[in-house]
Amino acid sequence: MSFLRSFLFMSLAILLVIASFTAGYLFHQQQVGRNTYTLFDEAKEILETHGLKAPPAAPRLEYGMIRGMLQAYDDPYTIFLEPPQNELESNRLEGKYGGIGAQLEQDEQGNWTLYPYPDSPAQQAGLQDGDRLITVEDLDITPQTTADVLQAALRGPVGEAVRLSIGRAPDFTPISFTITRQEIALPSVTWRLAAEDERLGILKVNLIAASTPEEIQRAIEDLQQRGASAFVLDLRDNPGGLLDAGVDVARLFLKEGVVMQQQYRGQQIKTFEVEKPGPLVDLPLAVLINKGSASAAEISAGALQAHHRAELIGEPSYGKDTIQLVFTLQDGSSLHVTSAHWWIPGLETPVGPNGLQPDILIDPAGSAPGSDPYLQAAIRRLFGAS
Incomplete structure (x- = not known):
């Protein structure tokens, strides 16, 4: 009998211990569930109370929250920049x-x-x-x-x-x-006479910034004074920049017509036209592109191709046909939000997602070391060299 009492006592004790652990688990579940906090607040409170190390302090925590939200948003062009990066990006685009x-x-x-x-x-x-x-x-x-x-x-x-x-x-x-x-x-354009043929002026456009159209005009004036009679607009590895500047670059070389169109969600289509003949409409011109040519650079190149103003030489471009609005946040950081699509009337195929299709396709893999097959093709096209 005493053995039975001892067994029952031990069994009861074990059950009480199990019940206490279980009750504690359920209790915590219920306590967390009763809070009126957001899901994030609940998780943060648990980390602060039970985590081996404290959660990061603001603003690092807030930046992490924003990046997590954008990851769930699932748009590669909607991005967040912390204050130092945002300031540098603004400087770059302002020139x-x-x-x-x-x-x-x-x-x-x-x-x-x-x-x-x-x-x-x-x-x-x-x-x-x-x-x-x-x-x-x-x-x-x-x-x-x-x-x-x-x-x-x-x-x-x-x-x-x-x-x-x-x-x-x-x-x-x-x-x-x-x-x-x-x-x-911060110059966005550098220029030189081609060593292969000094009748050719080469304008390397690294970025489409607010100052780029003016820089292009200044570069061409200098190259003309040095004897250039035809020009190459080198947009290879140009990631784009400001939409309005990309439109204005195309306007420099066009007499009339539509440069591009855009549409924001729920709004009417907006058309960007050539308002008056550009100052460079009569210059012989070729445009170099590759898979690194994107966004506003594709606007400039695509408009020139659509109007048969210049041939595109190189590889298909990147294929970015969206517009991002930039919102500066209270601490100097910024949120870049995809807000619209753009397209170029007159192109045989849309820019996105496969990019601009060059008139003269170049395979850089087959070129000799140190040579520039893009530039060589431009010289042949502009001057008829063999």
Whole structure:
């Protein structure tokens, strides 16, 4: 009998322990479920209470939330940029920024060094090639400092001063500078005469920025003075940029007609036309594209092809036919949201998703090392060379 009582007692004790664990589990389930918080708040509270380490603090936590939301949104062109990256992107598209005017390079040890541009605020203040950055304002510069963060620290409003300290060879004793930021141009176009035939002017357009149409006109004027009579607009690996600037690049070379059309959700179609003959309508022209030519660069190239103004030479382009609106958030970060589609009337095939189809297809894999088959094809087309 005593054995039976002992067995029953032990069994009851075990049941009570199991029940207590089970009840505790159910209790927590019910407590969490009763909260009026959002699902995110519930998960965050659990991490704060029970996690081995604390959740990240704002703004890192908020940035992670935004990125998670965009991942679920599932659009590769709707993106979030943190403040430093957003500032650099804005500068790039504007074609200028407030800064000290110096190239940044990282040496083999990870040290960030400065190379002032000629006649820049940095050079005028006394900075020299190879000066090693130590601090910018209150930011300590280490090998782990990213280029975006460093550039954002050096840039700012024109007329505002920035404090920095550098180390100079051989002893790298810290030297302090206070430099007033000035407007620094970020050219989107470089140009040269073709070495193969100096009658040909080559304009390499790296980005479609607000200043690009004006830069193209200035480049062509210079090349004409140096003897160029035909031109190549090289849009290879141009990721695009500003839609309006892409339209204006095409307008430079067109007499009349529609450049492109766009439509936002629930709105009427908007048409972009050539309002008056462009200043470069009579110049012989070829356009180079490849799979890295995208967005606003495809607008410029596609409009010239649709109007039979210039032949496209190269590979099919990227095929991005959407428009992103940029919303600056309260801390200087930004949300780029896909909001519209665009297309070019007159093209035989739409731009997206397969890209512009070149008039002259080039296979770069079959070219000799050091040669440029795109450019060689343009010379043959423009001058009839064999």
